[in-house]
Amino acid sequence: MTYDELKKLDSEYYMKTFGTRLPVVFTGGSGAVLTDEGGKEYIDFLAGIAVNCLGYSDAGFEAALKNQMNTGVIHTCNYFYNEPQTRLAQLLCEKTGCDRVFFGNSGAEANECALKLAKKYAYGKGKNSSRFVALRKSFHGRTLLTLSATGQEKFHEPFRPTAYDFTYIDANDMNAAKSAVTADKCGVILEVIQGESGVLPLREEFVSLIRALCTEADVPLIIDEVQTGMGRTGRLLAQEHYGIRADIITLAKALGNGLPIGACLASGSFADAFGPGDHGSTFGGNPLACAAGLYVTEKIDGQMLSHVGNMGAYFQSQLELLMEKHPEIIVDVRGKGLLLGAELSEKADAHAVQRTLLKDGFVIGTAGVNTLRFAPPYIITQKQIDLLIETLDRLFQ
Numbered sequence: 001m002t003y004d005e006l007k008k009l010d011s012e013y014y015m016k017t018f019g020t021r022l023p024v025v026f027t028g029g030s031g032a033v034l035t036d037e038g039g040k041e042y043i044d045f046l047a048g049i050a051v052n053c054l055g056y057s058d059a060g061f062e063a064a065l066k067n068q069m070n071t072g073v074i075h076t077c078n079y080f081y082n083e084p085q086t087r088l089a090q091l092l093c094e095k096t097g098c099d100r101v102f103f104g105n106s107g108a109e110a111n112e113c114a115l116k117l118a119k120k121y122a123y124g125k126g127k128n129s130s131r132f133v134a135l136r137k138s139f140h141g142r143t144l145l146t147l148s149a150t151g152q153e154k155f156h157e158p159f160r161p162t163a164y165d166f167t168y169i170d171a172n173d174m175n176a177a178k179s180a181v182t183a184d185k186c187g188v189i190l191e192v193i194q195g196e197s198g199v200l201p202l203r204e205e206f207v208s209l210i211r212a213l214c215t216e217a218d219v220p221l222i223i224d225e226v227q228t229g230m231g232r233t234g235r236l237l238a239q240e241h242y243g244i245r246a247d248i249i250t251l252a253k254a255l256g257n258g259l260p261i262g263a264c265l266a267s268g269s270f271a272d273a274f275g276p277g278d279h280g281s282t283f284g285g286n287p288l289a290c291a292a293g294l295y296v297t298e299k300i301d302g303q304m305l306s307h308v309g310n311m312g313a314y315f316q317s318q319l320e321l322l323m324e325k326h327p328e329i330i331v332d333v334r335g336k337g338l339l340l341g342a343e344l345s346e347k348a349d350a351h352a353v354q355r356t357l358l359k360d361g362f363v364i365g366t367a368g369v370n371t372l373r374f375a376p377p378y379i380i381t382q383k384q385i386d387l388l389i390e391t392l393d394r395l396f397q
């Protein structure tokens, strides 16, 4: 079907959540390059919003999925053990230093699980509280509870009352953290780099302070690594750049390289807070999604991480040079590894730049306030980065 045919049917049958979508339909892909219905190629700097970390047509990934398909078993349900689930749980714990995992199907479900686990831990301690601390400008998902954790009014308005009781504080506000993170809370949830709000990294002293306050209050620190995790920033977890470890960590986007899977990881006594019957998921941890996760988790080794770190540093330096050349258009460059943002002045519109680049054969994202978001597959090359920078340079003349 062509773009126009799809657009017409979608407007008739799909809920109106996405409005009119970008004017391309991708029908193929190889490496970091996507192809549309007419055979035109696009270098992908979005990766399905930080999901397709290995790019397209990765032979090992396809073989891992086919091997699982060939067993004939895509799903068993959690009455039964399944090997990919158990092996992925073990590998993630070994690589992150966490003690236990629960698998769901999305980032929102991973965060839902994390908040529920924190609530259960508080309940186990005899604490009668349903209060959490979250940051303004955060994004944690679209379910009612994760929407409530999301510190942005625009998401709450039609859906009040929000679930539970969230105290929102500004990122990097040390005094607000000191008064909010107290023993009467069930937990604190934050992203160390706020992705959806425009790739906004938290300051190190703020994250360290929250870590210390959580420990003191025996309240779990939940770090949402749904976008930043699985190597995106050049480390397996973005929190490693901060030299701290959360009690509960959530993963999703890159974990399945496109297969839907989310994970909630926990350490110490938090890992033991759920007992039989407390949580579950029909699809969560199914063999096919876990085979995908297992392949990705094995693939993200030291070599892959250093490639992400090197390409990220190069990309960021090129964006900074571009900002020096066009200071009236680019006002800030932020991020870590291959999660980068370039904030534009009022002289340019991020969505318009995104559309123009699409015509020129580049897929990029936008985020927050007038910010271009770049989250390419980890296999992106210096040459491909150069092509994007040259095109942006021409566009900003």
Ligand SMILES: *Cc1c(COP(=O)(O)O)cnc(C)c1O
Pocket: 105, 106, 107, 108, 109, 111, 139, 140, 141, 142, 191, 195, 196, 224, 225, 226, 227, 228, 252, 253
């Ligand atoms: C994308 C995202 C989510 C939500 O993930 P879904 O899979 O869309 O539910 C949650 N937290 C962060 C930080 C995200 O970037």
